[in-house]
Amino acid sequence: MFVALCVLFMWPSYDVIVADLVSVVIPLVKLKKSTKVVFYCHFPDLLLARHTTFLRRMYRKPIDFIEELTTGMADMILVNSRFTASIFAKTFKHLHARGIRPAVLHPAVNVDQFEKPHSYKLNFLSINRFERKKNIDLAVSAFAMLHTLEGNIHQTSNLADANLTIAGGYDRRLRENVEYLEELKSLAEREGVADRVNFVTSCSTAERNSLLSQCLCVLYTPTDEHFGIVPLEAMAAQKPVIACNSGGPVETIKNGETGFLCDPTPKDFALAMAKLIQDPEMAKRLGEQARQHVNESFSTRIFGQRLNQFLLDVAGNKQD
Structure with a gap:
């Protein structure tokens, strides 16, 4: 809100303003005559807020109304995935009835930051915040089930050398983070794989990149992830x-070409993991194809080109 007020009073004019995360600033910045607003919606905020009690529902009711009202004031709405676009339509029914359809602009990564030499050790890696909604239990249970498939995995695969690293954002001040980490450790104990599951809390970007460079593949366990x-x-x-096989990953991962999309069950994940253990060359080939796929479709260069075209369109300067 403070930034929106600064934009309103301290600068004379803009062709287009991009609003990110919250829509409540849109009516403020639109007070500038002839200024167009593009709103980038990562996910409807009202679905992220808790409506668990009567008081919470009453508190959120006007806020949720204002969110839909102000979102509809944008000249263009962008969302981060087709999955989010479908949720947008179901959530903001009045906007959908008015014919408002958001365009999809997928987020991007800087491909060049991942330039270290690549190895393919028998290490499976999970990177997520230590939150229950991230479903990291699935990675632990799938890794444990992998060992029950040992008789079906070629003996030269050295399954005994395989391990699982669980890394991600962790804040000891957050009760859920602390509790969930202990739950995951207990699960690894019960599954009999505690000696082969490593936990890395609050890893830095450099540590994350190092872990990525040394793993066989990454296990991504959330269901219906926004992107x-x-x-x-x-x-x-x-x-x-x-x-x-749900949410944003369906739009970014090419099944069988850059990885595998599975039902969220330990067995399905374990079977996919077994394929890569039995055929390290497949892991290498899929990895090479994956990098090319990201470079062609999800790099910051591609993101910039697409965003620029959206801005030109909304400003009325359409190019062929």
Whole structure:
């Protein structure tokens, strides 16, 4: 809100203003005559807020109304995935009835930051915040089930050398982070794989890149993820991704070409993991194809070109 007020009073004019995350600023910046507004909606905020009690629902009711009202004031609405576009239509029914359809602009990654030499050790990597909605349990259970498939995996695959690294954002001040980490450790104990599951909390960007460079593949376990930047980072690092067959990853991962899209069950994930263990050359090939795919479709260069075209269109300067 403060930034919106600064834009309103401190600068004379703009052709287009891009608003990100919250829509409540849109009516303010549109007070500038002839200024167009593009709103980039990552996910409807009202679906992220809790409506668990009567008081919460009453508190959120006017806020949710204002969100839809102000979102509809944008001259163009962008969303981060086709999945989010479908949720947008179901959530903002009045806007949908008015014929408002958001365009899709997928986020991007800087491919060049992943330039280290690539190795393919028998290490599966999960990168996510330590939150229950990220479904990291699936990675632990799939890794454990992988060992029950040992009789079906070629003996030269050295399954005994395989391990799982679970890394991600962690804040000891957040109760859920602390509790969920302990739950995952307990699950690894119960599954009998605690000695082969490593936990890395709050890893830096450099640590993340190092982990990516040394893994066989990345396990991405959330279901119905709005977009999911981790699969792009993994593929940019030349690693295949095994992910749930829902949400944003369906739009970024080419099944069988840059990774595998699976039902969110330990068995399906374990079977996909077994394929890569049995055929390291497949892992290498999928990784190479993955990097090329990201470079061609999800690089910052491509993102910039697409965003620029959207801005030109909304400003009325359409180019052929």
